[in-house]
Each structure stands twice: as C-alpha cells, then as structure tokens.
Amino acid sequence: MVFKAEESGHEVTAIFNGVSLDSLNNYSFLKEISLKLLKESGFNILESSEHVFQPQGYTFMVLLSESHFALHTYPEYNSIYFHLYTCRKRDTEKIFSTLKEIFNPKEVVLRKEVVRVKF
C-alpha cells in the first residue's frame, strides 16, 4: 500500500521574545528538549543538523518522517524563532506550551497555518 499524505499540512511558527540569555545560549539543552518534545508528540526523527555561529547564535534543524522542525536563536534580541511543519496531524500545542513553560519568554508570537497540498 502506498502511503497517502493528508490533504492539509500544518505549519506553526513561534517567536519567543524576552528569553534569558542563559537558557537561550544553552544549545545542548535547546537541542535535547526539542528532540524530546517532538518524540513525545509522536514525531519520528530521521536526521538532525545544527550550527553554532561565531561569535553567537545557534540553528537546529530536524528532518522528520512527518516533515521538519527548525529553530534559530537571536541572542542580540533575546529571541528564539521556532518553525514546525507537519504533513500528519500531531499534537503541536503541547510542544509549544511546554517550550513556553521552560523558556519563560516575556512575549510569544505564534502563528498557525493550514497548508492545503491537494489541488
């Protein structure tokens, strides 16, 4: 049987503003907590890649069976950008509410989009 994707994908973009530099610059924690939350929400991790920028900044990307996840830190603005795209229904609410509890941002700008992939 050929796998058939759902007719709509789900995209979540979140900006966490006003995050403390201590938690924002803890790259290994950012990576581990992202992988943990993705797994707990039923995502299947295929591969991940990361880059530590000099003198500051971090990018982490995850290739999922269900599409992809990415985060970028902005230490100069105390901000983190998160992006998650999934072609299968998953509990993305839990991921972002838990990240919010952990990183305690002063402001969260969250945008969700339903992406229709069937013509």
Next chain:
Amino acid sequence: MVFKAEESGHEVTAIFNGVSLDSLNNYSFLKEISLKLLKESGFNILESSEHVFQPQGYTFMVLLSESHFALHTYPEYNSIYFHLYTCRKRDTEKIFSTLKEIFNPKEVVLRKEVVRVKF
C-alpha cells in the same frame, strides 16, 4: 564586532500544485536546482540533509548562514511544498519565480510573512 541580525525575518511558504510526476520525482534535480538558486540569491549554504521516503516522497533541507530552506514532495497529490526563512534580506522572489518556470505548476499558493524578532 558581534554580528547583529536584522530586526525582522522573512518567511516564504509556497505550494506548487499540479506538478508533473516526472519533475517532482527527480530528487537529484530538485536538490541541485534548490542549491543553485539559493547560492545565486546570495545565501550561504552550511549543510544539507535529505530523505527519500519509501515507496515515494522526498524531503530536502538546507541549513543556511541566513537561516533555513526545506522542501517536501507530495507525489500522491502532484504537489511540492517549499519553505524558506531568512534572517537577512535576500532576493527570495527570484528563487520562487525561477522554480515556478521550471516546475510549471498548475497552481501556486505563495505566502510571505515578516517575522519580527525584536521585542
């Protein structure tokens, strides 16, 4: 001098619907043309990863100095999803207009968002 990101990031999501299976399933071409267009628009490629799904489907992700790029094919719907996020001003128009010329989709759904990363 510490690099200071621009205060706004730019996100482009494009769905190409009605793409022929021949071009959609040509993974090496999808990869090469994406890298070529990103480079031509001034993006700096740091790392890329890809996954060929069984029995069908392809994901390609690129970690950029300027953030990230991702694509996912939906052969079951003749569609390709593209996502590009850049923390620095780049000519993203050219990338998507050229992709459109090449893949000749019956429909394009393009969404652009300005993402404010400064609190």
